[in-house]
Amino acid sequence: xxxxxxxxxxxxxxxxxxxxxxxxxxxxxxxxxxxxxxxxxxxxxxxxxxxxxxxxxxxxxxxxxxxxxxxxxxxxxxxxxxxxxxxxxxxxxxxxxxxxxxxxxxxxxxxxxxxxxxxxxxxxxxxxxxxxxxxxxxxxxxxxxxxxxxxxxxxxxxxxxxxxxxxxxxxxxxxxxxxxxxxxxxxxxxxxxxxxxxxxxxxxxxxxxxxxxxxxxxxxxxxxxxxxxxxxxxxxxxxxx
Amino acid sequence: xxxxxxxxxxxxxxxxxxxxxxxxxxxxxxxxxxxxxxxxxxxxxxxxxxxxxxxxxxxxxxxxxxxxxxxxxxxxxxxxxxxxxxxxxxxxxxxxxxxxxxxxxxxxxxxxxxxxxxxxxxxxxxxxxxxxxxxxxxxxxxxxxxxxxxxxxxxxxxxxxxxxxxxxxxxxxxxxxxxxxxxxxxxxxxxxxxxxxxxxxxxxxxxxxxxxxxxxxxxxxxxxxxxxxxxxxxxxxxxxxxxxxxxxxxxxxxxxxxxxxxxxxxxxxxxxxxxxxxxxxxxxxxxxxxxxxxxxxxxxxxxxxxxxxxxxxxxx
Numbered sequence: 001x002x003x004x005x006x007x008x009x010x011x012x013x014x015x016x017x018x019x020x021x022x023x024x025x026x027x028x029x030x031x032x033x034x035x036x037x038x039x040x041x042x043x044x045x046x047x048x049x050x051x052x053x054x055x056x057x058x059x060x061x062x063x064x065x066x067x068x069x070x071x072x073x074x075x076x077x078x079x080x081x082x083x084x085x086x087x088x089x090x091x092x093x094x095x096x097x098x099x100x101x102x103x104x105x106x107x108x109x110x111x112x113x114x115x116x117x118x119x120x121x122x123x124x125x126x127x128x129x130x131x132x133x134x135x136x137x138x139x140x141x142x143x144x145x146x147x148x149x150x151x152x153x154x155x156x157x158x159x160x161x162x163x164x165x166x167x168x169x170x171x172x173x174x175x176x177x178x179x180x181x182x183x184x185x186x187x188x189x190x191x192x193x194x195x196x197x198x199x200x201x202x203x204x205x206x207x208x209x210x211x212x213x214x215x216x217x218x219x220x221x222x223x224x225x226x227x228x229x230x231x232x233x234x235x236x237x238x239x240x241x
Numbered sequence: 242x243x244x245x246x247x248x249x250x251x252x253x254x255x256x257x258x259x260x261x262x263x264x265x266x267x268x269x270x271x272x273x274x275x276x277x278x279x280x281x282x283x284x285x286x287x288x289x290x291x292x293x294x295x296x297x298x299x300x301x302x303x304x305x306x307x308x309x310x311x312x313x314x315x316x317x318x319x320x321x322x323x324x325x326x327x328x329x330x331x332x333x334x335x336x337x338x339x340x341x342x343x344x345x346x347x348x349x350x351x352x353x354x355x356x357x358x359x360x361x362x363x364x365x366x367x368x369x370x371x372x373x374x375x376x377x378x379x380x381x382x383x384x385x386x387x388x389x390x391x392x393x394x395x396x397x398x399x400x401x402x403x404x405x406x407x408x409x410x411x412x413x414x415x416x417x418x419x420x421x422x423x424x425x426x427x428x429x430x431x432x433x434x435x436x437x438x439x440x441x442x443x444x445x446x447x448x449x450x451x452x453x454x455x456x457x458x459x460x461x462x463x464x465x466x467x468x469x470x471x472x473x474x475x476x477x478x479x480x481x482x483x484x485x486x487x488x489x490x491x492x493x494x495x496x497x498x499x500x501x502x503x504x505x506x507x508x509x510x511x512x513x514x515x516x517x518x519x520x521x522x523x524x525x526x527x528x529x530x531x532x533x534x535x536x537x538x539x540x541x542x543x544x545x546x547x548x549x550x551x552x553x554x555x556x557x
Contacts, residue, residue, distance in 0.1 A: 010350030014336065014343075021338040091334040091393070094297055095351040096324040233300050237260070 003104060007097045011105025012112070019075065019113065028074045029113060033121040036067050041128055047137045055140035058199045061150055064122055065193035068158035069186045072114035076165035077182035079106040080235070081172045090236055099230040104223065107162045114158045122150055149208060156215035157193075161186045163222025170230045173238070249308065250275045250401050250432035251296065256305035258288070258295050265291040268305070269457050273449075275400075276430040278423065280437060280447030284550060287454045289436040290331065293403045296434070297328045310400040324352070327399035331406040333390035337379030341370060341389050344378055345396060352397035364392040368422060384415030391422060401432045408442060420446060444542040454550055466545045474538040475514050475521060477507040480531035489528050493520045508538065 019025050040063060047055075083089040092102070126147070129138050165182035172178035195201045203211075251273040258265040266288030273279045283289050294300045296309050298319040307314040310325035335344050342361065349357035365371045368388040373381065378389060387407065394402060404423070408416035416439075423446050426433060437443050443450050444463050451460040459466055482505050483489060490499045490509060495517030498510040511517040514537035525532050 004353075006353060007351060010347055013350070014339070014347040017343060018336060018338055086337070087332045087334045088336055089334075090299070090330050090332075091328075091348075091390070092351075093299055094323060094326075094328040094330075095348060096320045096353075097351055098320060236294065236299055 001098070001100060003101055004098075007101045008105040008108065011097070011102055012109045015079075015106060015109030016112070019109070025075060025078070029071055029117055032070050032074070033067050033117055036064055036070075037121050037125050040064075041125065044129055044133050044137060044141065047134060049134045049136045052134070052136040052140035055137065056143075059143075059146050059149070059197050059203070060141055061122075061125075061143075061146040061197070062153075062193055063197035064118075064125060064150060065153055065157055065197075066190040067121055068114060068118040068154045069161050069189040069193065070183065071117055072110045072158045073161040073165040073182040073186040074179055075114070076107065076110040076162040077169050077172075077178040078175055079110065079166055080169040080230070081175050081178045082169075084235055085175055093232055093236065099232070100223070100227045103166060103226050103230060107159070107166060107223070107226075110162050110165075111155070111158055114162070115155055118154045118158065119151075122154070145205075152208075152212055153215070156212060156219065157189055159219040160215055160222065161189065163219060163226055166226045167222070167229055170226060170235070248275075249273060250277070250311075251279075251307075251309055251434060253296070253307040254305055256292075256295065256307050257303050258291055258300060259303045264288075264455055266453060267456050269453065270305075271451055271457065271460055273432060273434065275432055276427070277449065278427050278433045278435060278447045280435050280443035280450035281453060282437060282440065282443055282450055282546060283453035284438075289453055290405055292453070293328060293405050293434065293436060297326060297403055298322050299328075324397065325399065326401045326403065327394040327397060328403040329390050329394040329405060329407060331409055333386040335378040335386055335389055335393075338377065340375050340377055341365070341381070341392075342374040344389060345393055348393050349396050354396055360396060360398075364395045367395060367425070368392040369418070382415075384411050384418070387411060387415065387419065388422075391419065395426075399431065401434060402426065403434045403436075405436050406438065407435070408437070408439060416442070440541065440543040440546055450542065452546060452550065458550065459545075463542045463545070466542070467540045473511055473514050475509045475511055475518055475535060476502070476538050477509065477521065477525070477535050478533040479505045479507075479525070480533055481505060483507070483528070483530055485528075489524055489530075490521070493517065493524050495520055505533075 040060070080089070083092060126142055129141055133141070164185045165178070168181045168185065169178045172181065192201070196203055249272045252271065254270050256269045257267045269292060281289050281292065291300065295302050296307060296314065298314070301316070302314065309322045312318040312322050312325070314322065336347070339347070345361045345364065346357065349361055354360045362371070365374055368391055370385065370388055370392060373385065378386060381389065391407065407423070408419050411419065420442065423433060423435070427446070435443070435447060447463070449460065449462050450466070452458040461469070486499065486501070486507060490496050490507070495511050495513065496509045497512065500508055502508045509521065518535055518537070522532070522535055
């Protein structure tokens with residue numbers, strides 16, 4: 001199936017405009033990054049030079065992968081069930097857009113702000129650590145391999161969270177239920193990131209590459225699954241014929 | 242299309258939709274010509290909206306066939322059908338945080354309308370909303386939202402326009418505005434499939450109407466339906482009761498039967514009211530009757546509707 005970029009873009013533009021004017025959405029997207037950056041920064045600033053030794057054996061930076069895992073799920077979970085609740089889904093489905101294009105547009109509209117927020121917060125975190133932490137602590141924390149992992153896994157994790165949340169959104173009958181389930185579904189990714197950050201799970205370059213490949217494949221599968229589960233009839237009527 | 246426009250803009254042949262054991266509509270067949278305004282009437286739960294959704298490719302029919310805007314109603318044709326038609330659902334379904342212009346822009350892009358800006362200006366002008374283009378839809382009244390939804394439905398210049406209860410919940414002035422717009426569209430040759438509860442609306446706007454109550458009860462021009470269902474009558478009112486009405490009305494050849502409806506009011510069943518009325522008048526004058534009025538009885542579409550809607554399916 002060929003995707004019409006103009007239709008996808010129409011959905012992205014519309015979604016981004018709506019997000020900007022939805023205060024609860026903006027606040028939701030701001031709170032999680034704050035939680036994930038302020039507390040670690042305070043802890044890092046309080047560390048003395050002697051703490052740099054143990055830090056070299058951990059991947060504390062990867063803790064921030066919780067942001068791309070959690071932030072987009074909140075927004076993406078709203079994408080279909082939200083349209084349905086506000087009565088805008090039916091007019092949208094009367095247009096020539098295919099479900100694959102519609103969902104891709106919705107996913108991209110969530111992905112763009114989520115990735116920007118995740119990268120911006122990460123950059124701010126690095127800048128603060130570089131400027132205000134003990135130099136030895138900063139050099140122990142900011143390791144090129146962890147920075148690269150953060151850069152690579154941010155979009156992959158965000159994409160995965162988005163597709164899981166969209167799948168939930170296509171099947172849920174209520175926005176709150178969709179948001180709660182999506183948050184719950186993204187918790188394993190967050191837990192994994194934290195366990196890796198704390199060195200409970202040891203990772204190597206190979207496992208990193210394999211994990212990235214798996215996530216890439218899951219993103220592709222997620223799009224397919226979400227499209228297959230997007231049942232116009234059920235979404236319009238509330239039940240399957 | 243191969244250059245030849247098919248004769249029907251919309252047709253259905255024994256089209257049915259079931260939800261499990263529940264029948265939404267059954268064996269619906271009709272044909273609607275290009276440029277026709279077709280009214281689809283029926284009580285709540287009759288299957289009107291489900292029919293629109295089915296013809297609009299939102300729901301899959303359980304059985305039967307249909308063509309929409311020249312294309313067979315099949316999953317493969319769904320996208321192309323949606324490109325050629327527009328549906329205005331009962332609820333406007335606008336993005337309330339976006340402005341009127343932003344709502345229309347989004348849908349113009351989804352329909353891939355060439356020269357979208359010009360087209361948006363055109364449809365806004367058609368619904369008399371040019372000056373509200375920058376207003377958030379959430380700030381508009383229900384009537385104005387309905388007009389925005391109509392503007393949205395016109396963006397792709399549809400061959401077939403489905404209007405599902407377009408005046409539902411509108412005050413008389415706003416409803417009048419929508420009626421005027423439908424009139425304008427009819428003059429431009431747009432085929433309109435109008436579902437409504439409002440029989441006066443259907444009578445005023447529609448070339449033909451169909452009455453649905455799960456199954457199609459009847460289909461035809463409003464005046465044709467009236468003639469089919471109701472005997473043609475003349476109502477005679479006099480100042481005082483007639484002395485010998487039986488003899489008087491019996492002498493007029495065009496009168497098939499008569500009965501006294503009220504004191505001094507007589508209802509005559511006739512073949513042709515226009516031809517028989519002068520004869521009846523002459524007979525009354527000859528009988529020195531004090532005639533107050535002679536008028537052909539008028540049956541509204543509402544009478545037709547009420548007559549048909551309670552009849553069990555399959556009975557004439």
